[in-house]
Amino acid sequence: MGFSSDYRNKLVSATDAVAAVKPGDWVDYGAFCCAPETLDAALAKRQIELWDVKVRALAFPGIAAVSSEEAGNGRFIYNSWHFSGGERKSHDKGNCHFIPFVYHEGPSHYRNNIRTDVCMVRVAPMDTFGNFNFGIANSFQRAIIENARKVIVEVNENMPRCLGGAEESVHISEVDFIVESDNKALLTLPDAPVTEVDKAIATLIVEQIKDGACIQLGIGGMPNAVGKLIARSDLKNLGVHTEMLADSYLEMYEAGKITNNRKCLDKGKMVYAFALGSQKLYEFLDNNPVCASYPVDYTNSLHNILVNDRVVSINNALEVDLYGQVSSESSGYRHITGTGGQFDFAYGAYHSQGGKSFICLSSTTKDKEGKVISRIKPVFNPGTIVTLPRSITHNVVTEYGMVSLKGKSTWERAEALISIAHPDFRDELVQEAERMKIWCAANRNDEVLHMVGACA
Structure with a gap:
């Protein structure tokens, strides 16, 4: 077809092209x-x-x-x-x-x-x-x-x-x-290291996934750990509907776990809005009819997420407070990433038939001085951005366990979240929960009950 002449006519240097920009x-x-x-x-x-x-x-x-x-x-x-x-x-x-x-x-x-x-x-x-x-x-x-x-x-x-x-x-x-351009190589992401904490969290999550589930994974070591565990599991006929396609999906696909045959929407296709990973992943995507690239108002549409059954959404967080609010994008006033599609998939997965949303984080981290701090906090520090409001959060997972917050009152949420916090911080969290009026003698968690007298 006759597009080569159009190409030559529109071909200019980068310097000439950016001359189109005006004050x-x-x-x-x-x-x-x-x-x-x-x-x-x-x-x-x-x-x-x-x-x-x-x-x-x-x-x-x-x-x-x-x-x-x-x-x-x-x-x-x-x-x-x-x-x-x-x-x-x-x-x-x-x-x-x-x-x-x-x-x-x-x-x-x-x-x-x-x-x-x-x-x-x-x-x-x-x-x-x-x-x-x-x-x-x-x-x-x-x-x-x-x-x-x-x-x-x-x-x-x-x-x-x-x-x-x-x-x-x-x-x-x-x-x-x-x-x-000078055909510079595309950015590739190194394989994120998987820690023992990641493995512990991933094990808890994979136990909740059923055959035929439709998977959405975020970025980082923990989602990588989930992908590796799935690749070695007995799960089968998994589907993919995600915003980001990463190497963990390729690993699951090569292990025969992903077929997309149970999907209700885009059956047989791995649906995604963007990809970041290795050169091997990019080569896999090139002219591959198994994969379907869509704009994000399609991949992250609430309707398109929930129309598939058994959607499993797995994403990282920086902190969770005792109300169940999730912060995934800032640490105080320092902005780290963005909301991205975490809200979209947390909400959409929960509304899918048999769907589940998981927010994952290690129980502790270290501050700039090397001091160990809890990532489950009574309340967020000033400036911290709430990515998921407490009404949206479903399952929260640390290396100490998994809790569901749906349908729970404030005292039930506090009890549940304290139960999966690092043991060194649980007493302090109970004291703060009492001060916040979200802890009472009705609580039955044996590990923290000794801190409680009567309802505050």
């Missing part, structure tokens, strides 16, 4: 590994001639050039929907700002609430039909493009072609400029 513009970057690193570097070089340029990104792989101290001072104002490690460091220096949202609402913000002047997104090479595939980061790329005044694609030959699904590509007719 006062809103510039949107592609998400995760679709972030346009070549264009970002070119845009940062225009810092002297630009001012009040607002950039939005989502988990930029590293530190964006426009978020550096040199590019700041009112020239660029950098914002992120979900912090990567690099964006967290930029935030610590005052060079990155967070945008609160729940993941499934991302596309609607672009279609209803905010403006985009220039969209820059990294893509796979154009196919014979004139399409540039978004590769391993569908997320809400289409919504951004539909909202943008100018669209610039940055071609990277290492980007796998990830089949839809839906909204997984942009046609050359919708593109204003094409930039060929």
